[in-house]
Amino acid sequence: MVRSLYSAASGMMAQQTNVDVIANNLANVNTIGYKSQSAEFKSLLYQDLQAKTTSANGENKPVSAQVGLGSRISSITSHYTQGSANATDGTTDFLINGMGFFAIENIDGNVYYTRNGNFFLSVDTEGTVLCTAEGYPVLSSEGQPIVLDPQYQSTKITVDGDGNICYPDESNNAQPIGIKIGLYQFPNPSGLTKVGNSYLAESDASGVAINEEDGVVSKSKLKQGYLESSNVNVATEMVNLITAQRAYELCSKAITTSDTMMEQANNLKR
Structure with missing residues (x-):
């Protein structure tokens, strides 16, 4: 009994x-x-x-x-299946088509990862920083915060499918400025530790983050002016x-x- x-x-x-x-x-x-x-x-x-x-x-x-x-x-x-794409027409809104993650550096210097591409441009003493709603800087493919010179107008900035940040030249043709939005993948994304606010932290179960620029994994594509909805x-x-x-x-x-x-x-x- x-x-x-x-x-x-x-x-x-x-x-x-x-x-x-x-x-x-x-x-x-x-x-x-x-x-x-x-x-x-x-x-x-x-x-x-x-x-x-x-x-x-x-x-x-x-x-x-x-x-x-x-x-x-x-x-x-x-x-981690792909969510549907929602058009926003925001110049700092990005959708990842693939298995990649954005890298974010928090106030303590820890690197977090997210699929939330709802970013903003924040002006500081060094220039214009691409950051999250909490003010955390988005990292480039080189693992550094993305900081744009004050000479660049935010309304003219575009990002191609590979994540290259572009700005129009004298002929009004978008050209890469040498900064690329970083995308990272994990051997086991389900093993990532959730830390709140859509942020994820690397763990032993997830494995070490793989920079897509290293060419080890198939690259994801970025879509500017779109956000990935929940799946x-x-x-x-x-x-x-x-x-x-x-x-x-x-x-x-x-x-x-x-x-x-x-x-x-x-x-x-x-």
């Missing part, structure tokens, strides 16, 4: 975490560059009830009797939510049933 109580309780806790993941997906349905997550389950330990026959020889049974002790969450996996499918998430709710109710029903059976056993003495 007690075994069923704990097994059903573990299922309820696992499904609660599953609902938390689904709720987070739905909450970020409009977050730029957000990647949907899914909870993965695994079974807990199994207890042997009978492994040998009850005959005098006590031989091993061809099929032993084992009962499971519930389930738990084994991982919460991010799915959350609302219909799929709602179906998953209903499934998780029903599973939670079933585990709750199992606890109620076990409690009723224990009550009946206690009433046998009356």
Whole structure:
């Protein structure tokens, strides 16, 4: 009896975490560059009830009797599929078509990565800096903050598909100015550590960041004037939510049933 109580309780806790993941997906349905997550389950330990026959020889049974002790969450996996493109016409809005990530340097000097290409131009003493909404500078392909000379007018700056920042020459033809927006990839992007605000940090599970300029991986393409929307499918998430709710109710029903059976056993003495 007690075994069923704990097994059903573990299922309820696992499904609660599953609902938390689904709720987070739905909450970020409009977050730029957000990647949907899914909870993965695994079974807990199994207890042997009978492994040998009850005959005098006590031989091993061809099929032993084992009962499971519930389930738990084994991982919460991010799915890095391409989100749809939304046109913004912003000169500092960029969409990554591929597996690349932008590199960001925070105030502590740590490098974070993101798919959110909603950037801005900030003026400081050194020039015009391409940065995030929090003011963190975007890094170039050389790993340095992108700082433009004051002579460049922000409305005339363009970026080609390879990430080269261009400015019109005397003939009004866009020419690269020698600065390229950095794009980086990871052997296992699902292993990146989430630090909030759409930022991701390198970890042992993700592997070391690979600069696309090194030519080891296939290069991504940049699209100026577009942003990558979230890849959350609302219909799929709602179906998953209903499934998780029903599973939670079933585990709750199992606890109620076990409690009723224990009550009946206690009433046998009356």
